[in-house]
Amino acid sequence: MASIPNDSELSYRPCVGVMLVNMDGKVFVGQRIDSQVEAWQMPQGGIDDGEDVRAAALRELGEETGVGEAHVEFIAKAREEHFYDLPTELIGKLWGGKYRGQRQYWFLARFLGSDEDINIQTSHPEFKEWKWIDPETLPDLIVPFKRKLYRDILQEFRALI
Template sequence: MLDREGFRPNVGIILLNNKSQVFWGKRIRTHSWQFPQGGIKYGETPEQAMFRELHEEVGLHPEQVRILARTRDWLRYEVPEQFIRRDARGHYKGQKQIWFLLQLVGRDCDMNLRATDHPEFDAWRWNEYWVPLEVVIEFKRDVYQMALTELARFLPRTNHHNRYLRSGMRPHHRLDGPAGPGRRRGAPGEPADAGALESGGEHAG
């Protein structure tokens, strides 16, 4: 389902733990890392699509999270032609997304990457809030920055990241430090591998 400009309605999910670290998933059988996301089906609201994608990709149920905020408007990004399926070229231009900021109220062990027969991720870790900007594939970087920046003011008050938003600065983090609580070893914060990205997250989610 594309709009008149060729953008596919989609939702993105920023899931926080109690330290305001964000869920970061490795796409199955690739070296691509990203936030959970997926298309909005005909007749679904963005919130309904978000809860469906949350279960399909992360295995969580609505009662295991709390919605903290969502973006006010659609955030768009264009997909380079080489990453678009050949049969969609000329029609599909990219994604327009509503982003949700969620707080995990369940436990790490509630996550189940194989909740469906078609898993999207095969590993995950907790990252500091701004780290995804350093490692996401380039054509998604602007939309990630817009979503993270807009939603940063809704982070729990005890979190220190709001000061970067007020100052207009973004912190830089090392990606080679030791794994912290809840981080999955063997799942480093690698740059996204563009190879298989659009085959799942963009057209099958």
Template sequence: MVTQQHTDKVLQGSRDPKNYRPNAGLAVFSPKGYVFAGHRAGASGPYQWQLPQGGIDAGENSLVGAYRELEEETGISSDKVELLEEIEPWLYYDFPEDILKRFKGKYLGQRQKWFAFRFTGKESDIKLDLHEPEFDAWKWVPLSEVPELIIPFKRDIYTHISEKFSHWTNLTD
């Protein structure tokens, strides 16, 4: 359940947007209401599953970036999904100290625009190796289980989107 504490952690608050990399996040729902989760390529250990997400390029709007990332990470083209919803406002997460030290970049974290899509294609339309693979495996999972699969520093956002997109799950067997 989304608490006010989770919501407060993912909203902008006093964060300066220019210190957070713009990013699109995608919840891709199967016709039965499960969501696509990808296993990070080459990663080991717990919490290596996530929903597709990636940077929005300069001059690109968030929806265009979402469609591009969808194809780059899953091989799913935009004609194989139906746009269901966009979450307002941007959601934020901060990188942990060890990641900040390793990347030494200009960003303190990411700000994400989240979209829900319904997958209308066939499973054979999912091609993880269409571009440089970001995922080495994938599965359909209940949206409510996704926060437990994700790396802990992103968990508040995943808890938030699990609540916000729950009406798209309509799980059936």
């Protein structure tokens, strides 16, 4: 029987995240399709081996929202990577059990299109619903283990929204 590694022995999955804001200063959130609880989040996902972080952010945004480069203006990149740990009950169940959480490079991007340019019915949908929300309400909609990270991102980008 294989032993499950202690979570302190596991590394963090390299990822990107995008705080997509519209012209009214509202933030895009999607409701995860694979969650039993009401779990909303901003677009985010893994970085492929050798992939540039900005390119990964654009790819993830397209894969999750259908929004392409023509409808996005990158405004800022977070000064540092942000980390979160999975709750103990999820360690070993996600990402093949290889990671204890994620280390994320975050970008702030302005959405230049219209709502009709958003299509969450992508080839591998991750969201079942989406909406624009006031930035201040963002941490309240997020699963508890990501709240500090979302508060930190919001604090860093707030003046630029």
